[in-house]
Amino acid sequence: MSSRTGPEDTKKPFVDKYFECAENGNKEELSFLLKSTVNVDQRNEKGWTALMFAARHGQTGVIETLLEKGCDTNIVNKTGQTAQDIALFWDQNLAAKLIEAHMKEENPDQQLRNFFSLNHLDRASEKRKDKDWLQAKISDETSQFLLLSELKPFVLPIKDKTSKWRYRLCWLDHNKISSHLTSDTVILFLGIDHSSSQSLFAIDVSGKEESKFKDLQPEGSFMVPFPGSLQMEPSDAGIFAEARSMMDWLERYKFCATCGSSTDITEGGHKRVCRNQECKSNKGIHNTAYPRTDPSVIMLVISADGKRCLLGRKKQFPAKMWSCLAGFMEPGESIEDTVRREVEEESGVKVGRVDYHSSQPWPFPASLMLGTIAYAKTEDIKVDEDEMEDAQWFRRPEIVQMLTHQHPQGLYIPPEQAIAHQIIKSWVRNTASSNL
Numbered sequence: 087m088s089s090r091t092g093p094e095d096t097k098k099p100f101v102d103k104y105f106e107c108a109e110n111g112n113k114e115e116l117s118f119l120l121k122s123t124v125n126v127d128q129r130n131e132k133g134w135t136a137l138m139f140a141a142r143h144g145q146t147g148v149i150e151t152l153l154e155k156g157c158d159t160n161i162v163n164k165t166g167q168t169a170q171d172i173a174l175f176w177d178q179n180l181a182a183k184l185i186e187a188h189m190k191e192e193n194p195d196q197q198l199r200n201f202f203s204l205n206h207l208d209r210a211s212e213k214r215k216d217k218d219w220l221q222a223k224i225s226d227e228t229s230q231f232l233l234l235s236e237l238k239p240f241v242l243p244i245k246d247k248t249s250k251w252r253y254r255l256c257w258l259d260h261n262k263i264s265s266h267l268t269s270d271t272v273i274l275f276l277g278i279d280h281s282s283s284q285s286l287f288a289i290d291v292s293g294k295e296e297s298k299f300k301d302l303q304p305e306g307s308f309m310v311p312f313p314g315s316l317q318m319e320p321s322d323a324g325i326f327a328e329a330r331s332m333m334d335w336l337e338r339y340k341f342c343a344t345c346g347s348s349t350d351i352t353e354g355g356h357k358r359v360c361r362n363q364e365c366k367s368n369k370g371i372h373n374t375a376y377p378r379t380d381p382s383v384i385m386l387v388i389s390a391d392g393k394r395c396l397l398g399r400k401k402q403f404p405a406k407m408w409s410c411l412a413g414f415m416e417p418g419e420s421i422e423d424t425v426r427r428e429v430e431e432e433s434g435v436k437v438g439r440v441d442y443h444s445s446q447p448w449p450f451p452a453s454l455m456l457g458t459i460a461y462a463k464t465e466d467i468k469v470d471e472d473e474m475e476d477a478q479w480f481r482r483p484e485i486v487q488m489l490t491h492q493h494p495q496g497l498y499i500p501p502e503q504a505i506a507h508q509i510i511k512s513w514v515r516n517t518a519s520s521n522l
């Protein structure tokens with residue numbers, strides 16, 4: 087009955103057509119479908135995207151169009167292959183080269199760039215000590231300001247229905263915000279955007295009526311950062327991470343950790359100085375005057391036979407979500423030893439070799455996640471019931487189901503914005519041809 091037809095059903099013929107166009111090289115119709123109905127990274131039941139179909143059939147024109155539309159070249163299908171893997175497998179060398187060139191252009195260092203780690207600003211730390219320069223930039227008409235109220239960033243909605251992101255940061259110029267600046271407003275210098283030659287700042291407007299700021303930008307709103315920031319345009323996520331972690335520190339460390347006196351903000355918000363001239367923190371360099379970061383490890387533990395990986399559920403996780411084990415580093419501890427200690431504490435499994443994967447700032451409030459792959463020496467699991475609800479070994483095919491939201495019991499792993507997802511995806515990719 088037509089009344090039972092949901093939006094997904096009505097979309098299906100368009101999606102089928104979209105994949106057909108990718109396969110046959112029908113660029114015009116594909117572009118039309120992208121404008122009107124389908125999402126560029128739409129997948130079929132096998133996890134294939136249009137880019138994969140185009141790669142399989144060497145449709146270079148379509149590949150160019152999809153790349154221009156911002157398709158994600160990192161997506162893996164249910165057998166763990168990317169579009170580039172598919173192109174190489176089917177000897178579509180021109181297609182593979184095109185995709186590779188695009189990936190290099192997007193990321194010249196060929197390094198995995200996790201969500202919250204994409205920050206293109208030049209932090210220009212040498213300018214922070216130059217009070218005159220900072221003052222001139224604060225009143226410069228080209229400078230741009232991000233408002234934060236109780237650590238919530240002022241954002242604009244993304245209206246493009248085909249975008250998978252929902253928010254972007256709302257930047258306001260000096261004229262708009264000058265009436266909100268008082269002598270005690272916390273102003274943080276974020277850095278310089280060399281593409282526009284603008285200096286970027288964040289200002290704290292906590293305690294002011296949030297609705298007042300609608301006058302500055304009627305479509306703007308203060309976004310609750312978690313999970314909202316995971317839906318933020320990725321190129322804004324790193325700037326948000328810097329702004330939120332820094333504002334959080336500025337707000338929490340008003341008093342000197344050494345003597346308890348009040349502190350003053352200096353260096354564009356990147357240092358707090360104790361007002362007590364006699365304080366030890368004013369003699370020599372003291373880390374209490376500088377912003378804090380809490381390093382944490384996060385690890386995918388692989389079984390000794392290489393066929394399974396260890397995932398856990400913290401008590402606070404949403405039902406059915408499983409993730410990598412993680413834990414805070416302790417002072418004087420190496421990354422490798424933190425991984426070994428946390429895995430043993432949380433699961434009872436003993437770990438040998440530890441390889442670094444990638445890192446991710448996690449601005450809640452100021453963690454730095456150090457992602458690793460760890461190799462188990464033992465198998466028996468004994469869960470730390472204080473922290474964890476459960477920990478289990480999973481075979482690769484089940485992990486692929488969890489990665490692609492096809493698990494029969496609905497189990498899943500964190501979304502692509504989380505480093506846990508990227509580490510798990512790397513393992514799936516790197517074992518794609520090993521028949522596990």
Ligand SMILES: NC(=O)C1=CN([C@@H]2O[C@H](COP(=O)(O)OP(=O)(O)OC[C@H]3O[C@@H](n4cnc5c(N)ncnc54)[C@H](O)[C@@H]3O)[C@@H](O)[C@H]2O)C=CC1
Pocket residue numbers: 380382384400409410411412413414428448450453455473504506
């Ligand atoms: N467990 C996971 O799957 C994931 C964890 N994370 C993040 O990893 C970080 C560490 O993971 P957890 O498993 O929570 O650590 P954890 O395994 O070390 O246990 C958390 C406990 O460590 C203690 N702790 C020690 N240093 C701390 C500090 N600087 N800040 C807060 N608590 C501290 C507290 O008692 C806290 O309850 C957190 O920021 C978390 O948000 C991020 C993604 C996934």
Ligand SMILES: [Mg+2]
Pocket residue numbers: 411412413414428432473
């Ligand atoms: Mg933990």
Ligand SMILES: [Mg+2]
Pocket residue numbers: 412413414428431432473
């Ligand atoms: Mg722990």
Ligand SMILES: [Mg+2]
Pocket residue numbers: 413414428
């Ligand atoms: Mg711990």
Ligand SMILES: [Zn+2]
Pocket residue numbers: 342343344345346347360361362365366367
């Ligand atoms: Zn002090």
